[in-house]
Amino acid sequence: MQPPEIDLTKLDAIIDRHKIGKWELIPLLQDVQETFGYVPPETIEPIAEALNLFPAQVQGVITFYSGFSLKPKGKYVCRVCRGTACHVKGSRSILRLMKHELGLEEGETSPDYQFTLETVACLGACFLAPTMMINRDYFGKLSPTKMTSVLGEYRKKESE
Ligand code: FES
Structure with a gap:
């Protein structure tokens, strides 16, 4: 596409x-x-x-500057934190599940340009670890269930 x-x-x-x-x-x-x-x-x-x-x-x-991209990204850019605080609180399993849910590896964009998956060193909200951002929205104290439901909300927005 x-x-x-x-x-x-x-x-x-x-x-x-x-x-x-x-x-x-x-x-x-x-x-x-x-x-x-x-x-x-x-x-x-x-x-x-x-x-x-x-x-x-x-x-x-x-x-x-790694914040700039010359390649088109998805409508929703998901950034999973892989910093120390988040790592200790299980960000690895959040990232693994995110990859599975989106069918993407880090740095990839879905063929329909809806989602891009990235990781970052720290989102600056360590007290909410493990965290992720989707575009400008923060999500903290993530569990696999919470992450799946957040992602589901964004998918629903698309099908509306
Ligand atoms: S280490 Fe994840 S927000 Fe700081």
């Missing part, structure tokens, strides 16, 4: 918001990623031009 079409007309407005100077590159890229779900490779040249940079400099920043 092809990745969802992107509407590049939105890029002009994003660039306008950020073209004050080179130091705006990261906020601009964050804006682009928020809008399209990733940084489409075809946006690199117009971004570089607007900020007076070389495309290779923009590309370099994108590849340096």
Whole structure:
């Protein structure tokens, strides 16, 4: 299946918001990623031009920061924490079940672009271990049952 079409007309407005100077590159890229779900490779040249940079400099920043992706991700990006606090509280079995439920390995996106599975070093909510995020929503004190039911809610949203 092809990745969802992107509407590049939105890029002009994003660039306008950020073209004050080179130091705006990261906020601009964050804006682009928020809008399209990733940084489409075809946006690199117009971004570089607007900020007076070389495309290779923009590309370099994108590849340096793991938070930026040049590949389309799913509508729902699931990030399972594999940090120490979460590990101690059983995040390994949460991740194993998540892989099984989604049929994905870490870093993979489902063919219908609904889900992407990632792991992170710490979600900054260790007191809620084990934790995961789906897009901007946090889920803590996970058990296999709770994780399955959270995932079920997101799947239901899709079928509605
Ligand atoms: S180790 Fe998982 S939230 Fe910090």
